[in-house]
Amino acid sequence: xxxxxxxxxxxxxxxxxxxxxxxxxxxxxxxxxxxxxxxxxxxxxxxxxxxxxxxxxxxxxxxxxxxxxxxxxxxxxxxxxxxxxxxxxxxxxxxxxxxxxxxxxxxxxxxxxxxxxxxxxxxxxxxxxxxxxxxxxxxxxxxxxxxxxxxxxxxxxxxxxxxxxxxxxxxxxxxxxxxxxxxxxxxxxxxxxxxxxxxxxxxxxxxxxxxxxxxxxxxxxxxxxxxxxxxxxxxxxxxxxxxxxxxxxxxxxxxxxxxxxxxxxxxxxxxxxxxxxxxxxxxxxxxxxxxxxxxxxxxxxxxxxxxxxxxxxxxxxxxxxxxxxxxxxxxxxxxxxxxxxxxxxxxxxxxxxxxxxxxxxxxxxxxxxxxxxxxxxxxxxxxxxxxxxxxxxxxxxxxxxxxxxxxxxxxxxxxxxxxxxxxxxxxxxxxxxxxxxxxxxxxxxxxxxxxxxxxxxxxxxxxxxxxxxxxxxxxxxxxxxxxxxxxx
Numbered sequence: 449x450x451x452x453x454x455x456x457x458x459x460x461x462x463x464x465x466x467x468x469x470x471x472x473x474x475x476x477x478x479x480x481x482x483x484x485x486x487x488x489x490x491x492x493x494x495x496x497x498x499x500x501x502x503x504x505x506x507x508x509x510x511x512x513x514x515x516x517x518x519x520x521x522x523x524x525x526x527x528x529x530x531x532x533x534x535x536x537x538x539x540x541x542x543x544x545x546x547x548x549x550x551x552x553x554x555x556x557x558x559x560x561x562x563x564x565x566x567x568x569x570x571x572x573x574x575x576x577x578x579x580x581x582x583x584x585x586x587x588x589x590x591x592x593x594x595x596x597x598x599x600x601x602x603x604x605x606x607x608x609x610x611x612x613x614x615x616x617x618x619x620x621x622x623x624x625x626x627x628x629x630x631x632x633x634x635x636x637x638x639x640x641x642x643x644x645x646x647x648x649x650x651x652x653x654x655x656x657x658x659x660x661x662x663x664x665x666x667x668x669x670x671x672x673x674x675x676x677x678x679x680x681x682x683x684x685x686x687x688x689x690x691x692x693x694x695x696x697x698x699x700x701x702x703x704x705x706x707x708x709x710x711x712x713x714x715x716x717x718x719x720x721x722x723x724x725x726x727x728x729x730x731x732x733x734x735x736x737x738x739x740x741x742x743x744x745x746x747x748x749x750x751x752x753x754x755x756x757x758x759x760x761x762x763x764x765x766x767x768x769x770x771x772x773x774x775x776x777x778x779x780x781x782x783x784x785x786x787x788x789x790x791x792x793x794x795x796x797x798x799x800x801x802x803x804x805x806x807x808x809x810x811x812x813x814x815x816x817x818x819x820x821x822x823x824x825x826x827x828x829x830x831x832x833x834x835x836x837x838x839x840x841x842x843x844x845x846x847x848x849x850x851x852x853x854x855x856x857x858x859x860x861x862x863x864x865x866x867x868x869x870x871x872x873x874x875x876x877x878x879x880x881x882x883x884x885x886x887x888x889x890x891x892x893x894x895x896x897x898x899x900x901x902x903x904x905x906x907x908x909x910x911x912x913x914x915x916x917x918x919x920x921x922x923x924x925x926x927x928x929x930x931x932x933x934x935x936x
Contacts, residue, residue: 449518450890451507452883453500455526455604456685457481457491457546457707458748460499462507464515465883467892469899472515474879475506482543487550487797489788490543493532493606500607504671519673521886522611522663524682525689525878526604528624531582536598542590544603545582547624548708548744550789552581553797559584559626559642567722570639571623571630571729576789576797577744580626583643600649604682612661612679615651620687620738622653623729630737631718633730654681656691656732657888680889683732685878686712686740691732692881693845693871694900698736701841703860703868704877705850709746709823711830713839714738721837725795726830732885733894739839741792741830745801746823747850749785753819757812768813769820770855778916780814781805782924783822790826793833796930804927820856821917824863825924831864843867847877854905861907862914863921871901 449472454461456479463474477499482490508516529547534540545551556574559581560566567573574581579600587594601609602625605617622628622635627643627650629636635650654660663677682688686704690712693702701713715737720728727740745752754762772780786794787801803818831841846868850856861868880901887897 449515449520450883450886451519451522452879452881452886453503453522453524453607454685454688454878454882455496455500455524455607456878457527457548460496460503461879462503463879463883464507464511464519465880465887466515467887469901471880473507473511475503475510477503477506481546489546489549491530491546493540493544493603496603496607497610500610508672516672517674519677521678521680521890523680523882523884523886523889524604524608525685525882526602526607526621526682528602528621528684528686529577529579530603531579532601532603532606533586533593533597534599534601535596538599538609541593541596542586547577548788549582550576550797552576552585555581555584555588563638563642566626566639568720569629569636570626571718571720571722572626572727573722573725573795574626575791575795577791578624578626580639580643583645587644594644597649599651600645601651605651608660608679611663611667613664614661616654616660616681617651618654618656618681618683618732619730620656620732621682621684624684628730630720630728630730655734656681656683656687656885657734659889678886678889680882680886681732682882682885686710687729687732687738688881688885689847689877690714690738690881691884691898692877692901693847694898696733696736696894696898699840702845702847703827704848705746705846705856706848707746707748709743709827709830711741711827711834711844712738713834713841719837724833724836725792726833726837732881739834739837741833743785743823743826743830744789744791745785745787747848749787749801749819749823750816750850752787753815757815765812765816766853766855769817772813772817774916776814777817778920780821781810781818782920782927783818784924784927785819785822785826792830794928794930799928799930820859821863821920822924824860825921827860828863828921831866841866843869845869845871857905858907861909863917865909865914867909868907870904872904
């Protein structure tokens with residue numbers, strides 16, 4: 449039995465996996481985000497650990513007691529890029545700055561000017577979401593905090609510290625810091641020096657499928673788990689989701705429709721192409737890498753418009769959007785989904801979201817449809833960027849919270865012109881992948897663990913709908929204006 453813990457942005461998810469690939473129990477505890485200033489996004493790391501303990505308690509309550517006593521490993525997945533700053537006593541120095549925080553745009557420019565080859569070394573252009581520029585911002589704006597920094601951890605690795613007492617990270621998550629020499633799978637002294645840090649500030653590195661330590665005995669006793677439970681290196685949320693989908697070979701890919709929107713394709717080697725604002729990172733398995741395109745607002749944009757329109761749940765509005773006629777869809781506004789800036793392909797921290805071509809007849813169903821379509825168009829931009837980098841995609845598995853929507857899955861297939869496949873438990877991709885990495889860390893062979901979950905549905909592009917959407921997509925592309933911050 450293996451536990452997967454996914455420390456996401458909006459929720460801590462856990463599940464219990466057996467060796468027949470069955471999810472025996474799952475749980476989730478919601479998290480809040482603080483936005484103290486425009487463009488800022490923060491969370492309290494203590495809240496992650498509190499939520500983890502709550503989620504584990506729920507999981508234990510719903511799991512078969514006999515299975516709980518047979519747990520051998522725990523795997524970790526989590527939101528990438530977040531900066532957890534600890535002093536020498538492991539005290540949290542300030543709220544964690546998250547992946548969707550854009551305050552460090554100026555610091556990114558500084559880093560690229562000082563080290564033009566940064567993108568080829570670190571696998572991506574310097575972008576505000578990444579960890580390294582956040583530390584440069586802290587050094588410049590909160591020098592008293594920076595002076596106390598003894599360790600910098602990523603979100604899931606802060607949870608690991610509570611689990612094991614060890615400072616460790618895996619290659620896939622570390623790739624998103626801009627401190628890793630991604631080709632060599634090791635910290636880069638040159639990149640660390642850009643932010644006034646060195647290797648002593650970093651956790652040790654392990655592969656995602658290796659053990660990073662064992663669960664603390666006192667915690668194992670508290671949770672009713674056996675002694676010597678292994679804690680795997682784990683992976684960043686996207687790499688872990690790929691493992692959950694069984695993607696352990698070059699050419700396999702998925703689309704994650706969560707808070708952010710990610711297109712992920714496994715590659716056999718390090719293939720950086722930072723000019724297209726894509727990311728080339730290590731996979732969570734030894735000897736493999738991956739390419740990604742990333743948009744910063746995806747399912748979160750749908751949640752935003754739901755609340756804006758006065759509804760409590762996405763499920764209250766989505767069926768109305770799905771019921772729109774073709775003519776009502778074509779008359780719907782166009783939506784730019786840049787509510788928190790954008791990465792691929794624009795790398796623009798200042799651009800903001802907007803509706804275009806609103807009329808007195810525009811209704812909530814059309815606004816909802818516009819947001820879902822606009823997110824799809826943003827993902828279409830990402831697919832074009834991957835294709836420009838030489839990536840070929842035959843089909844994409846859909847994971848994340850948005851995978852629950854059949855309408856959105858079909859809309860994405862029509863927009864991208866690529867078959868979309870959903871799988872059982874696809875909304876639990878990160879936690880499932882984390883559990884599988886724990887299974888590997890306990891010695892199981894890759895072929896036994898990294899199987900593809902059963903297909904739930906396949907959504908094939910519909911030619912007529914694809915053509916109609918391409919016409920709207922061309923209008924969508926013309927609306928983007930670089931650096932279009934409010935008032936620009």
